[in-house]
Amino acid sequence: VVSQVAVNLEKPVDREKICPLLLRVFCANGRHNPISDYMRGGVPANELQMYTWMDCTLRELTSLIKEVNPDARRRGTTFDFAIVAPDRMNNRYTIRDIGNTMNGQRGVDDGKSLSMCKFEIGDFIDVAITMPGVGPGPVRRYGSFGGPMRRNGDDFDRERRRFSPTRDRY
Secondary structure, three states: OOOOOOOOOOOOOOOOOOOOEEEEEEEEEOOOOOHHHHHHHOOOOOEEEEEEOOOOEHHHHHHHHHHHOHHHHOOOOEEEEEEEEEOOOOOOEEEEEEEEEEOOEOOOOOOOEOOOOOOOOOOEEEEEEEOOOOOOOOOOOOOOOOOOOEEOOEEEEOOOOEEEEHHHOO
């Protein structure tokens, strides 16, 4: 029998004995910062610097961000976290989503620590802050212009998994 409950095998950090690391966090409203902002030694202008430990959770990061950003304190505000890390094969950075938290609501990612997310010293944290009532555009379930998916005037028949001529339907 395999348990589907995740067990935290991570050892807690003794914050009295272990020196904290400098964590560089970059926040943006409604979206992540463009990856191009991190190229050629540059970073986005909206930087927060905080000292923390590898066992710091996303919920702890959320509360630290809220201390310096009063607008982010509203109930329902979403914090979407990503790690920006150097790509070891190329001379560029990659961005990897690691989880999200929401003010006033507990979530599955609240207890994720930096070490659980494979954070390495030297990486950056990029946070997209989305206020309540503001969100991404609607999910597209149709073709690129809002209508059903078509090819050369034919409709896509999902049951038969092929395109069928439109004229046969009428």
